[in-house]
Amino acid sequence: MQFDDATARAALRRLFDAAVAAADPRVVLARHLPDKPAGRVLVLGAGKSAAVMAAAVEDAWPDVPMRGLVVTRYGHGHPTRHIEVAESAHPVPDEAGATAAQRMLTLAAEAREGDLVLFLVSGGGSSLTTLPAPGLSLADLIAVNKALLASGATIHEMNCIRRHLSAFSGGRLAAAAHPARVVTLAISDVPGDDPTVIASGPTVPDPSTFDQARALVAHYRMALPDAVTAHLAAAADESPKPGDPRLGTPDYRFIATPQMALEAAATAARGLGLSPLILGDALEGEARELGTALAGIALSARTHGHPVAAPCVLLSGGETTVTIRTTPPGRGGRNGECLLGTTLALASAPGIYALMADTDGIDGSEDNAGAIATPDTLARARTAALDPRALLAAHDSHRLFSTLGDLLTTGPTLTNVNDFRAILVA
The missing domain is CATH 3.40.1480.10 (MOFRL domain)
Known part of the structure; x- marks a missing residue:
């Protein structure tokens, strides 16, 4: 030619x-679903693909009763029948995302043994579920996000810092859903397809530490709010680590990757x-x-x-x-x-x-x-x-x-x- x-x-x-x-959830998601459960199905999700992923789950399991909530970027919604779709801001987070993240934690905490929690995750999930850790405000995390985007830090480094300022990411959602079974269906948007980095890993253990987060802030000379600096220094609320019994062995399935x-x-x-x-x-x-x-x-x-x-x-x-x-x-x-x-x-x-x-x-x-x-x-x-x-x-x-x-x-x-x-x- x-x-x-x-x-x-x-x-x-x-x-x-x-x-x-090749990454369209409507085409690829269904074949990655687990067996249909006997108990209840709760669908949660975050990312730019969250709404269409939720619709794909409903289409694949039309006879399975389910409920849930996913949050996506403004303008990225898609019609669903049973799963609620919320929208929030990206890349700079807003109150709508924080509200959606808190609601998902509350729903996850209602799950019981025998239930299935499907978590649908895709790129953008970190910003869309920005829920401040105790003692921090959304304004603090918005300032952090702006500093991260201008710093030159890699996505791996950004999300290490985010996980240590969050009440939602770094395995905290899966911990809230214990003892229900949690299955994550993921569209990877990060180099290396690292589950801890995709949306800052709400359903997987976090191997990084407060020490590493502080070192990255120092390396990139980020000017952060005083409350954030104090929170990182106190290191009082470490994220769930590998081996945490609440997370077990994560069932994490990639439906699309780079x-x-x-x-x-x-x-x-x-x-x-x-x-x-x-x-x-x-x-x-x-x-x-x-x-x-x-x-x-x-x-x-x-x-x-x-x-x-x-x-x-x-x-x-x-x-x-x-x-x-x-x-x-x-x-x-x-x-x-x-x-x-x-x-x-x-x-x-x-x-x-x-x-x-x-x-x-x-x-x-x-x-x-x-x-x-x-x-x-x-x-x-x-x-x-x-x-x-x-x-x-x-x-x-x-x-x-x-x-x-x-x-x-x-x-x-x-x-x-x-x-x-x-x-x-x-």
Whole structure:
């Protein structure tokens, strides 16, 4: 297949759509359900996919009486018949999320031996269930969340801190549901698919400590509210640890992961005559720097046929970080920033196209999933009187791709397996 601008754009969008479809709860959830229980079924959940996951449970078990509550991001709701859906804010939490988290703890505490508690978890769950530990306020945790997002900390590090400021995460929900059976169905949005990191692990033991949380705050020089600093120093309410009898051996089932999504995109690529190479599902680091590295691999493929010969596509997932260096920052999420870094490093090399986007349909706090870059992106930007390097320095990738008409806008996809990156070398 010959690739020009139109066919390359269409191919990249097809790969993105294949990745998202592979993580659609309506398709994949049912086969991961446990056997139908004899007792009551309580469905709880948190994340950007929580509502559609709840609907998938109802569809799979139409003859099983159930009740429950899930919380999702505003605008990510989905019709359900028996399970209540609440909505709250992301990435900066609000009172609605705290209320939903407290209600879920109360419902979990009503579960009895012989009951089944299904916990449906997906990306965004940490912010959506921000319930302050005793002595802390929601305003305190909102300040912490803003500091975390601007710090450059990885998602693993962020959630270590969050677990030690929460009354909900770090195994506390499962502890509240004891002695009922708890089964977690998860869509992973984190590098390495670590259950303690997905939504800060409400149903699994937390191996991290207050000491580690304090060390991370110091390392990133975060300025936190006095009450938060005092809470971390007191270390009076440690999270449930491995071996805690209330949690037993967690029954934790992945229904979708970044690797599964990348493999689906690879299959679609072969159908387009492209040789796919999955570089990894857990690539992390500063977004713009990863973008430079990915450009180098693409240039090697084009010039030398290594690590894969053209026509090919380089696929990767994971979650990058953006360390804010300007005040105020411009607009744009980590995928836009990574893509702009790639575009600058490619320096208008012919025959190389790229798409980078968040599989939940929202890159950061913007209304686009990501963007597409082509060999003439830099030329078109300069024609539009834009300075791509200055925009990257200002964290203003959204302005560039929006002006050029190259934003990828999908709306909420109702799933989330983190970042998706595809670089097509024609």
